[in-house]
Amino acid sequence: xxxxxxxxxxxxxxxxxxxxxxxxxxxxxxxxxxxxxxxxxxxxxxxxxxxxxxxxxxxxxxxxxxxxxxxxxxxxxxxxxxxxxxxxxxxxxxxxxxxxxxxxxxxxxxxxxxxxxxxxxxxxxxxxxxxxxxxxxxxxxxxxxxxxxxxxxxxxxxxxxxxxxxxxxxxxxxxxxxxxxxxxxxxxxxxxxxxxxxxxxxxxxxxxxxxxxxxxxxxxxxxxxxxxxxxxxxxxxxxxxxxxxxxxxxxxxxxxxxxxxxxxxxxxxxxxxxxxxxxxxxxxxxxxxxxxxxxxxxxxxxxxxxxxxxxxxxxxxxxxxxxxxxxxxxxxxxxxxxxxxxxxxxxxxxxxxxxxxxxxxxxxxxxxxxxxxxxxxxxxxxxxxxxxxxxxxxxxxxxxxxxxxxxxxxxxxxxxxxxxxxxxxxxxxxxxxxxxxxxxxxxxxxxxxxxxxxxxxxxxxxxxxxxxxxxxxxxxxxxxxxxxxxxxxxxxxxxxxxxxxxxxxxxxxxxxxxxxxxxxxxxxxxxxxxxxxxxxxxxxxxxxxxxxxxxxxxxxxxxxxxxxxxxxxxxxxxxxxxxxxxxxxxxxxxxxxxxxxxxxxxxxxxxxxxxxxxxxxxxxxxxxxxxxxxxxxxxxxxxxxxxxxxxxxxxxxxxx
Numbered sequence: 001x002x003x004x005x006x007x008x009x010x011x012x013x014x015x016x017x018x019x020x021x022x023x024x025x026x027x028x029x030x031x032x033x034x035x036x037x038x039x040x041x042x043x044x045x046x047x048x049x050x051x052x053x054x055x056x057x058x059x060x061x062x063x064x065x066x067x068x069x070x071x072x073x074x075x076x077x078x079x080x081x082x083x084x085x086x087x088x089x090x091x092x093x094x095x096x097x098x099x100x101x102x103x104x105x106x107x108x109x110x111x112x113x114x115x116x117x118x119x120x121x122x123x124x125x126x127x128x129x130x131x132x133x134x135x136x137x138x139x140x141x142x143x144x145x146x147x148x149x150x151x152x153x154x155x156x157x158x159x160x161x162x163x164x165x166x167x168x169x170x171x172x173x174x175x176x177x178x179x180x181x182x183x184x185x186x187x188x189x190x191x192x193x194x195x196x197x198x199x200x201x202x203x204x205x206x207x208x209x210x211x212x213x214x215x216x217x218x219x220x221x222x223x224x225x226x227x228x229x230x231x232x233x234x235x236x237x238x239x240x241x242x243x244x245x246x247x248x249x250x251x252x253x254x255x256x257x258x259x260x261x262x263x264x265x266x267x268x269x270x271x272x273x274x275x276x277x278x279x280x281x282x283x284x285x286x287x288x289x290x291x292x293x294x295x296x297x298x299x300x301x302x303x304x305x306x307x308x309x310x311x312x313x314x315x316x317x318x319x320x321x322x323x324x325x326x327x328x329x330x331x332x333x334x335x336x337x338x339x340x341x342x343x344x345x346x347x348x349x350x351x352x353x354x355x356x357x358x359x360x361x362x363x364x365x366x367x368x369x370x371x372x373x374x375x376x377x378x379x380x381x382x383x384x385x386x387x388x389x390x391x392x393x394x395x396x397x398x399x400x401x402x403x404x405x406x407x408x409x410x411x412x413x414x415x416x417x418x419x420x421x422x423x424x425x426x427x428x429x430x431x432x433x434x435x436x437x438x439x440x441x442x443x444x445x446x447x448x449x450x451x452x453x454x455x456x457x458x459x460x461x462x463x464x465x466x467x468x469x470x471x472x473x474x475x476x477x478x479x480x481x482x483x484x485x486x487x488x489x490x491x492x493x494x495x496x497x498x499x500x501x502x503x504x505x506x507x508x509x510x511x512x513x514x515x516x517x518x519x520x521x522x523x524x525x526x527x528x529x530x531x532x533x534x535x536x537x538x539x540x541x542x543x544x545x546x547x548x549x550x551x552x553x554x555x556x557x558x559x560x561x562x563x564x565x566x567x568x569x570x571x572x573x574x575x576x577x578x579x580x581x582x583x584x585x586x587x588x589x590x591x592x593x594x595x596x597x598x599x600x601x602x603x604x605x606x607x608x609x610x611x612x613x614x615x616x617x618x619x620x621x622x623x624x625x626x627x628x629x630x631x632x633x634x635x636x637x638x639x640x641x642x643x644x645x646x647x648x649x650x651x652x653x654x655x656x
Contacts (some may be wrong), residue, residue, distance in 0.1 A: 007349030012319040016347060019063075019328060021305065022230030022262045024108050024176050026063035026329075030343045033331035034112040034234070035311060036083065037363075037373035037382070044074060044085025046094030050124030050385035051101050053373070057336055058105030061344030065102045066110040066179060066331075073159045074167040076132050077187065079116025082371060086113070086166040092173055099174030110232065111170050111176040112222070113163060117187035118148045119272060120510040134452055138190050138197035138204065156203065157212055159187075163217040167224035167231075178225065179232035180218060180261075182253075184280060185244075185270035188214040189236065192253065195243035208248055209254055218260040232263040232307070237294020240269050240276055247294065250303050258302045265307040265331060266295035278566030281334070282311040284444045285570055289317055296326035313338075313356055315346035328409060335361050337375045352457060356450040362643055365560030377451055378644040379411070379650035391654060392563050394419055398656055401426065401480050403472040403623060404488035406434025407642055408634025410455045411649030412486050415465045416656055423464045424480070428471040432456050434490050435635070438510035439642070441536035444570075448642070451577045453539055477626040484629040484656055487620050488649065491613035491635035498526075500586030501609065509610035520605025523547070524591045525575070526583050527610035528555030533571045535610055540574035547576045547602050549593060554579055578602065613639045631655075 009016045019026045039050040057065045067084065071077050074085040085091060095111075102109040121135025122145040130466065136151040170178050182188035186565050190196050191213045195206050198359040203212050221231055235254055238247045244254070254264055256312070268291050269280030282290050288311050295308035307329035312318055318330045327424070335342060338357035345354050363381070366374040375381035398421045402409050403428030425432075433452045440448035459466060470476075477485060493508050496500060507518050509531050514540060521541050525532045528550025535545040548555055548571070555577055556564050585592040590604035615636045624630035633648040634640075 006347050008315070008347035008557065010523075011349055012315050012346060014322040015315060015319045019305065021177070023228040024230055026108065028061075028063045028343065029329045030062045030318070031064040031110070031307060031329055031331045032057040032060075032062045032066055032107075032336050033333040034066040034110075034181075035333055035337075035558075036068035036080070036112075037367050038080065038082045038371035039373065039382075040082040040084055042082065043090065044071070044078075044088040045091050046084065046098050049372075049382070051094065051098045051383050052388055054098055054381070055101040055105050055388070056340045056384045058107035060336070060342060062107055062332075062336070062339040063626050064108045064110050064177065066112060067098065068112045069114040070166070070170075072113050072115055073162040074132075076136050076155065076159070077115030077117070077120040078132055079114075079119040079186065079190070086169055087162065092169070095170070095173040095175070099176075103174070105306065108176040109174065109451055110179055111175050112179040112181050112234070113166050113563045114181040114195075115159060117189040117190040118143075118467050119186070122146050122148070138193070138210075138243070140205075141196070150199070153201065153203070160213070160216045160220045164220035164224040167221040171225045171229055177230040177232055178221060178232055179265065180214075180221060181234050182214050183234045183236040183267050184469040185239075185272045186192070188217070189239070189244070189270070192245055193239070193243050194245075198606060207252060208256075211253055212444050215260065215562070218257060222260065230262040232260045232265055233257055233259070234265040234267055235298070236266050236268050237266040237291065237298055240279060244270065247297060250294070251298055254298045254302050254558070258304050261304055263307055263329065263470075264298065264302060265309070266298050267291065267309050268294055274565050277562065281361075281364070281562075281565030282359070283361075283445060283563070286311070288313055289321065290347060292321055292326055299325070299327060304330060309333070311335070311359060313342075313353045315342075315354075327376075334359065334363060337373070337381050338377050352482060353454065355454055356447050358447045358451060358642070359381055360561035360642075361560055362641070368561075372450045374643065374647075376641065378648055379647045394421065394656060396483070398483035399422055400424070400484045400486065401472075401477065402486045402488060403484035404434065404490055404634070404636070405432035405466070405468075406488060406490050406634060406645065407436060407452075407455065408487055408645035408649040409434070409486070409488035412488060412633060412653045414455075414458055414462055415650050415653035416486075417463045419654065419656065421656055424467060424473045424482075425459065426467045426470040426476075428469065430468050432459060432466065432468075435510070436642075438513045441513035442534050442536070443541050445534070447502070456642055472623065474622045474626050477623055482627060484631070485627045485634060485635060486623065486631045486652060487623050488634045488645075489616065489619060489636045491615050491639050494612045494614045495609065496611055498583055498586060503586055503604055503607075505588065505589070505605065506586055506607045506609055509608055512606075512608045513538065516544075518606070519544060519608070521545060522590075522604045523602035523606050523608055524549060524602045525610050526591060526606045527612065528552070528577070528579070529610065529612065530556055530559055531612075532608075532610035533567060533575075536575035537567075537570045547578060547604065549578045549581050549583060549602060551582050551589060552579065558598060569580055615639060
């Protein structure tokens with residue numbers, strides 16, 4: 001094959017062209033963006049799990065792997081509960097091991113230098129425990145989370161020195177780059193703000209003065225790492241808040257740092273502003289690449305290479321961004337969790353096999369819940385340490401019958417077949433996918449539709465025998481006589497005993513999502529969970545006037561807080577919301593409800609039932625009774641999320 005061995009270099013010539021930054025030569029234009037799951041010790045050191053997480057990204061073919069938000073001055077700047085603390089005694093060993101692991105897997109190692117500013121001492125999105133003793137910001141302020149003290153000049157100089165020490169430490173431990181974080185509402189972003197920074201000394205007033213702290217820190221880092229060592233900076237292209245900088249001033253800041261850095265990473269928004277979080281980390285309500293325009297504008301004004309971000313997932317889009325001159329580098333965060341091998345698949349010309357990120361924020365949510373990381377569509381995310389050592393071959397190659405072709409069944413079939421078992425996947429419908437079709441029907445759920453297609457194509461390429469239009473009965477199982485049976489028949493929509501629910505104006509949620517043409521102009525949705533609220537957003541897009549009826553005190557209550565933060569503004573724009581409201585009856589004119597002891601009629605032409613799903617345990621039990629070895633996975637085990645289906649499918653199959 002020689003020098004022309006990679007199809008991806010022909011398909012994406014700009015994406016896979018090398019780029020020199022300082023003394024390193026990136027093999028492609030893809031950087032694994034800074035991420036920092038909480039797999040850190042309470043002393044602020046790397047864990048083996050964290051190192052394995054970074055190592056896998058390097059194995060996946062990117063040019064650079066970046067660890068995010070390492071704290072340079074932990075006495076004042078630790079903004080999350082657990083973060084890498086570069087001034088913690090004993091931190092070097094894990095850092096050196098992480099750098100070696102990234103190198104040995106084929107990428108350069110980068111690390112982000114950060115300080116939370118006032119959030120070091122305030123409870124925040126990432127940190128509600130073990131805050132620093134005092135919250136220091138550019139100026140004194142009273143916030144709902146507590147008092148902020150103006151940072152003394154002596155402390156500013158001390159923190160500048162900490163950036164120098166941190167840069168040298170990272171270089172000494174084997175890292176090839178450092179990135180100075182000056183965006184997302186952290187320390188330097190706070191000092192740059194014309195609203196938060198009300199100082200009257202040399203660190204306040206004009207933009208040049210407000211940028212002084214940042215410029216001093218960059219000079220200090222350069223002193224610590226030396227002349228050829230690459231320094232990246234993360235800047236906002238627009239803070240998108242009234243308290244921050246607009247695009248014009250962000251361009252000026254980029255011009256100020258142009259001679260001090262080797263790569264400018266352009267992001268936006270504010271991590272601690274709930275309204276901005278889902279723009280900084282774009283939700284499914286935004287197009288992919290939504291923030292690239294900011295990098296493109298800054299690139300017009302600087303000579304330093306520019307990197308862009310913005311929920312990028314598609315190599316073809318990345319190629320177009322670089323080829324058109326909008327940016328020199330793409331940085332990828334969540335998409336690398338969904339598929340750490342994205343770059344390698346693109347290089348091999350296998351982009352159609354890239355597992356798409358659903359932008360569901362399960363990764364963020366799990367970091368806050370359990371201080372680990374997971375992914376809805378990648379069952380080994382967060383499990384890289386045990387996965388890297390592999391598994392022994394099955395003691396016996398089995399005839400495996402899998403009933404149900406939804407996400408749980410497809411994942412189980414793929415994993416079992418990859419382990420050498422003879423797998424038959426039976427699905428009663430005429431296509432694989434199960435409930436993924438209804439779940440992907442809303443206009444903002446294309447990511448789920450793409451995931452469904454990727455899984456179907458993998459099954460088609462595999463050794464799995466697929467039998468469509470096949471309803472598996474106990475008699476079928478008995479005749480098939482499998483060595484192992486996996487039941488993944490999904491769940492059915494719940495139809496409660498409500499008077500009038502069998503009326504002609506009632507449509508089940510899945511049917512309504514797939515066929516919105518069945519609905520009248522006014523739609524009342526019974527059930528304010530994820531299904532009901534997302535349906536309201538979808539139906540409003542179709543021109544419907546919607547109402548959501550929920551018996552609890554809030555809608556979308558079970559969604560993780562990060563996803564809910566992006567969803568709720570859309571729901572509030574799309575529907576009238578009735579919480580603490582009990583459905584009594586469906587009538588020809590709408591839904592008769594009770595709220596606060598009073599009856600009210602929510603008028604509607606169509607009523608959508610979105611009151612949840614239930615598992616069909618009787619069917620499951622009848623199938624399992626026919627074999628000695630059986631497993632129950634996905635929604636027919638317990639109604640859950642896509643994560644539960646994929647995870648159970650994978651780990652059940654590896655136990656066969």
